[in-house]
Amino acid sequence: MDLSWLIVAVLVLGVVGFIAARQRAIASADGDIRTLHSRPNYYGYATFIFTAVPGLLLLCIWLIVQPTYVSSVVIGSLPEELQADSDAAGLAMADVRRVAQGFEAAVDQGVMTPEQVDGLRADLTLVRQRLADAGVAVGSEVEQFTVDAARVMRSLNARFDLIRTITVLLVALGGLALSYLRISPQLRARNITEKAVEYILIAASTIAILTTVGIVMSMLIETRNFFGIYPASEFFFGLTWAPSFGGGSELGILPLLWGTFYISVIALSVAVPIGLFAAIYLAEYASPRFRSIAKPALEVLAGIPTIVYGLFALVTVGPFLVSVFGNDGLGWMGGGRSVVTAGVVMGVMLIPFVSSLSDDIINAVPQAMRDGSLGLGATKSETIRQVVIPAALPGIIGAILLAASRAIGETMIVVMGAGAAARLSLNPFDAMTTVTAKIVSQLTGDADFASPEALVAFALGMTLFVVTLALNVFALYIVRRYREQYE
Amino acid sequence: MTDATAEGGATPQRSSLLDLDERTKKRNAAEQRFKAYGIGAIAIGVIALLFLLVTIVFNGVSAFQQTFVTVEIELLEERLDPEGNRNPDEMRRVTTFGYNPLLEAAVANKIEALGLETELSGGALRALLSGGSASQMRDAVLADPDLVGQTVEFRFLASSRVDGYMKGRVTAETVERDRNFTPAHLELAVAMVERGTIEKRFNMAFITGADASDNRPEQAGIGVSMIGSFFMMLVVLGLSLPIGVAASIYLEEFAPQNRFTDLIEVNISNLAAVPSIVFGILGLAIFIQFAHLPQSAPLVGGLVLTLMTLPTIIISTRASLKSVPPSIRAAALGLGASKMQAVFHHVLPLAMPGILTGTIIGLAQALGETAPLLLIGMVGFIASNYPDGVASGFLDPNSGMPAQIFEWAKRADPAFYERAWGGIIILLAFMLTMNILAIILRRRFERRW
Numbered sequence: 009m010d011l012s013w014l015i016v017a018v019l020v021l022g023v024v025g026f027i028a029a030r031q032r033a034i035a036s037a038d039g040d041i042r043t044l045h046s047r048p049n050y051y052g053y054a055t056f057i058f059t060a061v062p063g064l065l066l067l068c069i070w071l072i073v074q075p076t077y078v079s080s081v082v083i084g085s086l087p088e089e090l091q092a093d094s095d096a097a098g099l100a101m102a103d104v105r106r107v108a109q110g111f112e113a114a115v116d117q118g119v120m121t122p123e124q125v126d127g128l129r130a131d132l133t134l135v136r137q138r139l140a141d142a143g144v145a146v147g148s149e150v151e152q153f154t155v156d157a158a159r160v161m162r163s164l165n166a167r168f169d170l171i172r173t174i175t176v177l178l179v180a181l182g183g184l185a186l187s188y189l190r191i192s193p194q195l196r197a198r199n200i201t202e203k204a205v206e207y208i209l210i211a212a213s214t215i216a217i218l219t220t221v222g223i224v225m226s227m228l229i230e231t232r233n234f235f236g237i238y239p240a241s242e243f244f245f246g247l248t249w250a251p252s253f254g255g256g257s258e259l260g261i262l263p264l265l266w267g268t269f270y271i272s273v274i275a276l277s278v279a280v281p282i283g284l285f286a287a288i289y290l291a292e293y294a295s296p297r298f299r300s301i302a303k304p305a306l307e308v309l310a311g312i313p314t315i316v317y318g319l320f321a322l323v324t325v326g327p328f329l330v331s332v333f334g335n336d337g338l339g340w341m342g343g344g345r346s347v348v349t350a351g352v353v354m355g356v357m358l359i360p361f362v363s364s365l366s367d368d369i370i371n372a373v374p375q376a377m378r379d380g381s382l383g384l385g386a387t388k389s390e391t392i393r394q395v396v397i398p399a400a401l402p403g404i405i406g407a408i409l410l411a412a413s414r415a416i417g418e419t420m421i422v423v424m425g426a427g428a429a430a431r432l433s434l435n436p437f438d439a440m441t442t443v444t445a446k447i448v449s450q451l452t453g454d455a456d457f458a459s460p461e462a463l464v465a466f467a468l469g470m471t472l473f474v475v476t477l478a479l480n481v482f483a484l485y486i487v488r489r490y491r492e493q494y495e
Numbered sequence: 496m497t498d499a500t501a502e503g504g505a506t507p508q509r510s511s512l513l514d515l516d517e518r519t520k521k522r523n524a525a526e527q528r529f530k531a532y533g534i535g536a537i538a539i540g541v542i543a544l545l546f547l548l549v550t551i552v553f554n555g556v557s558a559f560q561q562t563f564v565t566v567e568i569e570l571l572e573e574r575l576d577p578e579g580n581r582n583p584d585e586m587r588r589v590t591t592f593g594y595n596p597l598l599e600a601a602v603a604n605k606i607e608a609l610g611l612e613t614e615l616s617g618g619a620l621r622a623l624l625s626g627g628s629a630s631q632m633r634d635a636v637l638a639d640p641d642l643v644g645q646t647v648e649f650r651f652l653a654s655s656r657v658d659g660y661m662k663g664r665v666t667a668e669t670v671e672r673d674r675n676f677t678p679a680h681l682e683l684a685v686a687m688v689e690r691g692t693i694e695k696r697f698n699m700a701f702i703t704g705a706d707a708s709d710n711r712p713e714q715a716g717i718g719v720s721m722i723g724s725f726f727m728m729l730v731v732l733g734l735s736l737p738i739g740v741a742a743s744i745y746l747e748e749f750a751p752q753n754r755f756t757d758l759i760e761v762n763i764s765n766l767a768a769v770p771s772i773v774f775g776i777l778g779l780a781i782f783i784q785f786a787h788l789p790q791s792a793p794l795v796g797g798l799v800l801t802l803m804t805l806p807t808i809i810i811s812t813r814a815s816l817k818s819v820p821p822s823i824r825a826a827a828l829g830l831g832a833s834k835m836q837a838v839f840h841h842v843l844p845l846a847m848p849g850i851l852t853g854t855i856i857g858l859a860q861a862l863g864e865t866a867p868l869l870l871i872g873m874v875g876f877i878a879s880n881y882p883d884g885v886a887s888g889f890l891d892p893n894s895g896m897p898a899q900i901f902e903w904a905k906r907a908d909p910a911f912y913e914r915a916w917g918g919i920i921i922l923l924a925f926m927l928t929m930n931i932l933a934i935i936l937r938r939r940f941e942r943r944w
Contacts, residue, residue: 075787177536202835206749209742209744209745212742215742216759216766216805217758217762219766220766222781227776229780230780282540283536286536289533289534290533306537309544310861311860313902314866315865315900316919318904320550321914323554324550381888387526389527414768414770417771419771419772420866423901431703438937465776468774469772472770472772473773481761482766
């Protein structure tokens, strides 16, 4: 049975269980539902949960285990010399999978009969042609052992699929029968249901942890693979970034880190003064009416997708800067893509990140501190500079750090505005590149995933993750500490 | 002694409080300056926003208009249907190359009928039209074989150079450097514009169409990637709303204060600040390389964006659950409801407008995200086929609107920049609609306690 139909069948069983259990509960109370422990629907829910959840859980586990087991059996059926080399075995398995998939499609579409598949010999038939007829493209002509392995895989999968369908349905039916038979007026159906729902809620909230674990694990494993073929010391301390897909790449992270740092510094030097002064004005001077217009208007800047800023940098800001600083003007700038281009545009994007959070923080400074200062004769600006800002400083630093982590992780603006050349230079009008831009360029090509040129992206990602995480944790810690101070 | 001090020259000559001394004037000036900095900062921000919006509209509006050429074509039977039995299967054997001579003849006739003279002839005339014109003709003929033998009026897309001239992108100087499009072409096009054969019209195909190859910018549309984005948003909505709400309910209403809960909370606030590209790496490693889900599928894109949006949704959902006053829970508990019943029957419905507002804003954010899509292979140029149905919409390779825009921005022909800005207008229109919807929801349903 098809997977989606199996899921539908389990759910239908659950609904049947719900209706039947509800009826039985009412019947067991002789129609007087006041004698039931819980309202009739809870008996239904409890049965639904006991029917659907075990079945679907089993199905999930099965879906993970079956492919692993089947491929381990199929690998065992491949020729010995292939098994010895794990790379070759992996490639062969990919072929086997495609051929097996092709057989499936061919039989489904009636291009081949199941008997033809079983009697197929690679040396006599053009397997590739047959599979292409069924709409599955196979890279090269197929060897006999691939066909055999694909056949083994197909028959194993067919057998396991059948067992899976039967087992899952049996488990679901068993759950249904068990909970149906248990129904009596004394059964505490509501408590059972609520306990089950609570577990579902807990499961949902652990997804956040699973995501973090997934991020760390996926990058850690690939990073380890990368350091297996490329020395870690050269990655962290190398001064040259020159990937070449033919091999012999130099993959030093320092030029990328420098580009990231330089662009972030320029972005922050745009965003911090503007954002901070905007926040001060909004919090201390603005009338409520002005505030209600200006604050959302600034926040729109944060809602605009980064691709828009990227295009803005590429098409508008870059050429404008070239016309001023380029060869026709001051002669400092070679092309539109440069550190300044990306930095300025990113700075505009970061203004609301600085202003919104700083605004909240300045507002949280107790009014009594302002009143004290004003009462001693200070002007409003003196109060702000000498009392409010020092009091709010830790929080403002937290806001700036959050903006910095945003700047370091920003991708599209630097991909489109900063250029692709990795270089260590002090000239802000040079094109440079960043960690994020290189992750994109190393992983979007046709590179082999096992090559150091592709794997380096995971090491870059890991570096990026660690740096931004550290910044975030530190910033959130400061902001939280600060909030507690005045509460 | 008192006299001495009175006679000393150092006595301040304070005549009136209304006359400001130097120092006060300085302090007041500093006050004014400080205030001006604040206004200046806000002005810079707002001007940047306005400049951005004006740039988008100014550059993008022209993408919604396209130049068309109207030509009457005699569909000769001996060329298109040699057998003469109007059987589409046999007519399919005539490729677009078979249609080209008819097209050239028709354009030449048109020029003659308009009373124009040109040195151009034959294949060179086709440079006025889009490269897809012959296949447009072929599709029309195959769809309705009875057209063969008649003279039919076709409206073709003009080539991107003609279109560029109409929109001011192409001028006599740039044409000088062009290989396929000569000044003679431009002269001819100008004359045809004057006679109304070439005209600009609204271009629906930009909104509904598929991406086109590098040398046919006039054909490119954002429609297919819009469908890709739509399916991704379905996945994000279908997963992140229930999971986000469930997680928030647990953390806000049930979770005991312990290490485990703290761990979850720290995790959520950190995930909200993880760069989006890291989620792309996660999607590539887990969903594609480990779980073998199809590459470039909107399903995978949706899963990645779900993980990315979840923290946003959880944070806003918790805030709206928190804003429901405890008296509601107390009243429900007092009437004998269990804790679960109090939450699901009373607190959740009251928090719903806030939750939906947060979800819509999260979706709008996910809609504009580009970087993770690039890593899982949802790059722009694969958005060239419409999905056949719901399943293929989720599983077949497609792209998303932002990735499509990025693809256009990367291409060499400046005609694609116009498409990119136009695509941004559509993307922003969607995001604006979603945000307005969120604001309306909040205004209309949110209760202040």
